[in-house]
Amino acid sequence: MDILSVEHLTKVYGSGPTATKALDDVSLTIRAGEFVAIVGSSGSGKSTLMHLMGGVDRPTSGTVRMNGEDIYQRSDEQLAVFRRREVGLVYQFYNLIPVLDVQENITLPVRMDGRALNEKRLRSLIKSLGLHGVEHHLPNQLSGGQQQRVAIGRALMNSPAIVLADEPTGNLDTKNSAEIMGLLCASNRDLHQTLVVITHDEDVALMAHRVIAIEDGRIVSDERRA
Ligand SMILES: Nc1ncnc2c1ncn2[C@@H]1O[C@H](COP(=O)(O)OP(=O)(O)OP(=O)(O)O)[C@@H](O)[C@H]1O
Ligand SMILES: [Mg+2]
Numbered sequence: 634m635d636i637l638s639v640e641h642l643t644k645v646y647g648s649g650p651t652a653t654k655a656l657d658d659v660s661l662t663i664r665a666g667e668f669v670a671i672v673g674s675s676g677s678g679k680s681t682l683m684h685l686m687g688g689v690d691r692p693t694s695g696t697v698r699m700n701g702e703d704i705y706q707r708s709d710e711q712l713a714v715f716r717r718r719e720v721g722l723v724y725q726f727y728n729l730i731p732v733l734d735v736q737e738n739i740t741l742p743v744r745m746d747g748r749a750l751n752e753k754r755l756r757s758l759i760k761s762l763g764l765h766g767v768e769h770h771l772p773n774q775l776s777g778g779q780q781q782r783v784a785i786g787r788a789l790m791n792s793p794a795i796v797l798a799d800e801p802t803g804n805l806d807t808k809n810s811a812e813i814m815g816l817l818c819a820s821n822r823d824l825h826q827t828l829v830v831i832t833h834d835e836d837v838a839l840m841a842h843r844v845i846a847i848e849d850g851r852i853v854s855d856e857r858r859a
Contacts, residue, residue, distance in 0.1 A: 642695035657850035670841035721788030723798035
């Protein structure tokens with residue numbers, strides 16, 4: 634079953650002579666439970682694609698369907714709910730809230746929905762992300778790698794059916810990177826969580842079932858491994 638289907642997606646930033654076509658007629662489908670790596674050089678359109686798959690921005694043209702439903706038929710308010718409930722987004726530049734501490738950042742989507750907090754889940758995430766002891770630190774009191782792990786915690790807190798992660802190990806050393814990828818791969822394998830990871834790291838791409846390469850806003854290769 635396809636969880637995500639992207640059809641003829643185009644995104645143009647700006648207008649007139651300064652317009653940039655960041656995505657140019659991209660189509661792809663992702664099956665439930667797949668682990669897909671997206672690779673490509675800087676400026677090729679990877680983050681733009683992730684934002685459009687996650688309901689963060691609206692396309693210039695084309696559609697994004699999650700479980701068959703065209704997400705951009707929704708209002709901005711409905712899209713905000715979609716982002717909190719249906720996807721786990723790890724932003725390239727974290728997007729943590731500076732005045733909230735680690736624990737508050739991780740639990741923000743749950744609290745914004747007025748849902749009960751699963752304390753056990755929170756404790757186990759904090760532990761597996763190596764954030765024990767810094768729960769009450771603000772983002773500016775954390776290293777880049779710690780901030781990245783908070784962003785991952787926030788995305789995983791709800792156990793979403795699909796995680797879209799933009800360079801989730803971009804700021805981590807080899808050991809931490811392996812641990813974080815271990816955590817993401819385990820939820821993919823054990824919980825059948827669909828995982829889409831943008832990466833510059835060949836080791837991370839090698840863990841995926843499928844690697845999609847993007848250049849100049851277009852898919853240039855899409856390979857499944859047996
Ligand atoms: N908000 C924006 N306004 C204008 N242009 C943008 C905007 N966001 C991205 N772009 C442009 O769109 C193109 C694709 O950018 P994008 O951020 O998707 O690349 P990327 O593949 O994620 O790069 P990187 O590996 O450096 O993160 C680039 O030319 C970039 O300059
Ligand atoms: Mg990017």
